[in-house]
Amino acid sequence: MDNIRNFCIIAHIDHGKSTLADRILQETGVLTEREMEEQVLDNMELEKERGITIKAQSVRLNYKADDGKEYIFNLIDTPGHVDFNYEVSRTLAACEGAILVVDSSQGVEAQTLANVYQAIDNNLEIVPVINKIDLPSARPDEVKKEIEDVIGIPCDDAPLVSAKVGIGIHDVLEAIVAKIPAPVSTPGQPCRALVFDSFYDTYKGVIVYCRVMDGSIKKGDTIRFMQSGKEYLVTEVGWFKPGTTIQSQEISAGEVGYIAAAIKNITDATVGDTITLANNPAKEPLPGYKEVQSMVYCGFYPIDGSDYENLRDALFKLQLNDAALIFEPETSQALGFGFRCGFLGLLHLEIIQERISREHNIDLITTTPSVIYHIYKTDGSMETLDNPTNMPNPTDIMRIEEPIVKASIMTPTEYVGNIMDLTTERRGTFINMDYLEETRVIMTYELPLNEVIYDFFDSLKSRTRGYASLNYELIGYKPSNLVKLDILLNNEMIDALSFIVHADKAYTRGRKIASKLKESIPRQQFEIPIQACIGSKIIARETVKAYRKDVLAKCYGGDITRKKKLLEKQKEGKKRMREFGSVEVPQEAFLSVLKLDE
């Protein structure tokens, strides 16, 4: 066990985490040159395309160190985006150490801090690595000092690395051997293994990723999940190679590996549960993780109503790999049958939506995202509300409270003004501002979550030319003057477009949405009024003019096939629209109202 090192890589998004992981794989020879491609650990097409890591991935490596000994590394790659902090937290519990990658031109960023503090809370040994030293703008010495000042980790011998070019990778590997402690366990204890991830395999059932803390597990053992109490016969154990699994005899204390046990139901093997052996069970489970809380809710509706069952299957399959996704059936007057889904944030929402359309080929309509409001009613009761449609009658409401987050924004000082403008627009309350160094500050705000979820991050990036970074955490609820804004198309209310907004911003939002809808709803055979209203009061109005003509003027020459194809194409286009009364609304219209700032 002395030669095992379990570690993860933590970093702010884009600081080069996945590239460093690639290099480590290459250096330890786990992949041949031919197998090597960029972002090896990011399997999902979406991950490669967006250049981000969504799912944590683990891999086992062998490394012959300078001291002549063979070491086994278990590397777990983690996501960097704030929405996926949750994935990071569960990874940490499986490791003894974390490589902290810091971009030598950007320095410490908001998520660097958030991730480091999480790692420290989990008693992880932090190995700082200064990356991207090949960049002309690199300032490794300053960044080292910044890490020491801001985080308080000594950085004297932090490896200076360029993962992209391949400089200093060997130093990183040696630092892992030297600094990260080997796992410890108490011999003779009953088996305990922590489930830190799982995914669904069509042939083998749920594959459980776990870190064995005490004892060992082998094929043929009967395991018990301590929380669910379910027992299963182990059919396979092993460890990971990029993109595949390698079977082994057993996995034992200190090791990271997987277990397959023909588990059909993912809820029997939840992340955070402890696995023990049925014939010699442990007394106490390992400490689990915090339960994930969905921050953002919205409705998913198939454009084609007959896809409802497929959508249910798709969500179920995605949930197998993504415990943070929750959903339950709901109905909308406008959209029919669909699902109310809960997400970690807007990026999470977008990714799920994209995966449903790509991997499951279902066209979706997404309703306006909402946070969870607390509605205090005049009869003294309190309701939680995640769907604006269910908002009680205004006369029954005493007050509404909305979720508030504490947001930390790190930025070069020159953008402080821009950020103040942005946070003021978003109803933020300034808490304080600290200098990290002469030209960089960390600003702390209290912001209503519903102002953060839409496009706060995008706006922040665009107003700071990408230099600012953001992290936020929920701190509680505060009363607020909120109203429900409804959208009427052709005088019919479209419940799916209703949302809750601060009274002061209702007019602006209403007008923006009306004009966005006007752009994205194609002209039809009649005029379509678009109205935004609060209660019965109309606060904005636009009109989509009627079109007057839709006719193929010319059809002769016998080439009827071509004309038919044209008509078929038009028909396909229409299928992607949803009919409300007699108005056809394309999917894009729903999406466009979500991104008002573009």
Place this chain on the structure above:
Amino acid sequence: MKKTGLYIHIPFCIRKCNYCDFVSFSDKFDYVDNYFSHLFIELQYVIDQNKEISFDTVYIGGGTPSSVDSRYIKQIMSIIKNRLTHDCEVTIEVNPATVDINKLSDYLIAGVNRLSIGIQSFEQDLLKSLGRIHSSQEAINTVLLARKAGFKNINIDLIYGIPSINGHNHQTLCDWQHTLEIACGLGITHISAYSLIIEEGTNVYNWGCEYIDDVLDREMFYKCKQMLEKYGFVQYEISNFAVPGYESAHNIRYWKCKEYVGVGLNSASYLNGVRYKNTDDFHRYIGGDYQDKNETEILDEMDMMNEFMMLGFRMIDGPCPEEFKQRFHKDFMDVFGEKLLDLSKRGLIVKTNGRYNLTPKGLDYANEIFREFV
């Protein structure tokens, strides 16, 4: 003997018009002889292979068939002469500034009895913006010449809804009215009036021209219908008007889903429930490889019934229930009753004398109806 139609494609033009997306070339006149030698081979083959067929309509289109020497046309006619019915309608497309009285007389003597003249507009500036090679006066002269040569059945093509192209002004209602007035005074029997479609790949498309306001486009259509009706033309198809008795038999064949054989580059055939198409690759064609096998479409009964309805609704009288019954041994109300009732409810079609046909609203939104049948 089975009666069908014959289409012959001649892909040469003096100049490619800015809105044109037909398969035609202005730079291949060196290959004219070569092309026709293959066209004759293909035509002879079709005739030999289909001994049971006679043609009651022939349409020589393009391109600009009149841009090549009339001996080629004469030879086409001599190849098919024995297979034409006695009342066969034989049309050739010609363009102003490519014909003289001799050429026209040659056509007539060879057996051509209908001319379709591509005029498009009588406004000088619009002709320029469309990229036509002729002037307004030349267009008028060509029509008069055709009548003088002895043609009794003459169509002209006109275009409305012309957008602003390359800095030229777009067409106005006034322009259009003027063009129609001239057209009506020429003593012709048929007018095709097309609302311009900006097709991908054309100059107009590549230059990024935008459609004129669709309200104006519709006004032009109503104006056209109103004026032509005053002069004795009857609208019998969405874009076609004729003095009664002079409707284009060949085009009606398409709209009634009857069979036809196509010969020449990019031509389509429809025989025994299968639609074939020739290659649109000029050099492949003159290399002796005529058909594009990838384009073959086998229609099942449902396809055929759908096409019957879709194309039938292009005609003002609508699809004919008796013909439907005769061809498919079914009542079209049994097959399409629900759709037809729905379209009626939406005010797009109406039942008159046992037939469904387009309402005035249906004429504006005909694609709504067509889409129901694809």
